[in-house]
Amino acid sequence: MSLLIRNARVLTLAQGAIPRRGAELGELGVLPKADVLIADGKIAAVAETIAAPEGVDVIDAARRVVMPGFVDCHTHACWAGDRLDEWEQRMSGVAHQEILAKGGGVHATVRAVRELTRKQLAANLKTQLEVMLRAGTTTVEVKSGYGLKLEDELKMLHAIQRAAGEWVGTVVPTALLGHAIEGDVGDYTRMVVREMLPAVWHEFPGITIDAYCEKSAWPVEACGRLFERARKHGLAVRVHTDQFNSLGMIPEALRLRALSVDGLEAASAADLAALAETETFGVLLPVTGFETNGRYARGGKFVDQGGLVAVATNCNPGTAPAHSMPLAIALAVRGCRLTPAEAIAASTVNAAALLGLRDRGTIAVGQRADLIMLRHRDERMLAYELGSDPVELVIAGGQRVR
Structure with a gap:
């Protein structure tokens, strides 16, 4: 044509x-x-x-x-079920920790994902991708992370692969192995590093490894062990961090030469300045700030310091129920203080470069x-x-x- x-x-x-x-x-x-x-x-x-x-x-x-x-370089678009009930509770003032204690949050999505077949997950993802495409997104990064067990993480990654083959745009898969915790923190994170990671890289050679570092998720030390093992085998790493708390993950990510640090709403001025001097991207997720607590990363300051910046939706059923890169751009300008031109570049050429797509x-x-x-x-x-x-x-x- x-x-x-x-x-x-x-x-x-x-x-x-x-x-x-x-x-x-x-x-x-x-x-x-x-x-x-x-x-x-x-x-x-x-x-x-x-x-x-x-x-x-x-x-x-x-x-x-x-x-x-648009290149949406950070999404969790492969999921099952919905979180409407807990969303309504949050809108009514119920605390996030209370919802988690009742089995809600990410674990509700984990249960829903485990109930579906690979084919059903792929069909769900294809639906999400078509909505994104109509809004102008032609390249999408999609993470696993709602399996938590090896068989379910592999099921998610195969579903992502299947949907990618049926879609006119481009899907870049990421293995989000450090997402939530099941059982004892030490036992679970060791299992992921020693058993899940090797199985994933053998089945998906060259895949990027991701983790979420927060008080309710993976601690800094466990993220470091996961990333060190991944880097030893030539895999690139990314990390979500400093969304609600600054825990010291940014210096660790820079030490390990992470591709990106995503979130950054609670990042300290010193950590942002250090990040800006490196080749590691700072990925802004302004829809999450809009949806959760009104807190946004200081993107304009980061750009002024010379940092590499990208903008993404963080599309997921809990903290960013959005498929629209135009919405992410609008919020990056209002909340993160990028200029419109900076937000456009951050969601096209820079986001593509982060994903290695020149x-x-x-x-x-x-x-x-x-x-x-x-x-x-x-x-x-x-x-x-x-x-x-x-x-x-x-x-x-x-x-x-x-």
């Missing part, structure tokens, strides 16, 4: 270093009026005027914004044709509007899917 988009305001994001940091993060490489030709799933040409090849489908953008598809996130010849067209002629509307549907056209791998 060949497509020619004419007369568009094109955000190429193709100028400058990749990934972007500092002042360069806000440089969108705008072409005020340009054409984009797509052929064989890739971008074939970008120019002020392109002659239409024979048989090409022509789309008149009428000066609307054309930009890279063939997308920019509009340039030879890149994968993952593009969206907005209803708007000004990209700032992505951050300005709340609750609307700003995406009019979605192209994934050269195919028009919306």
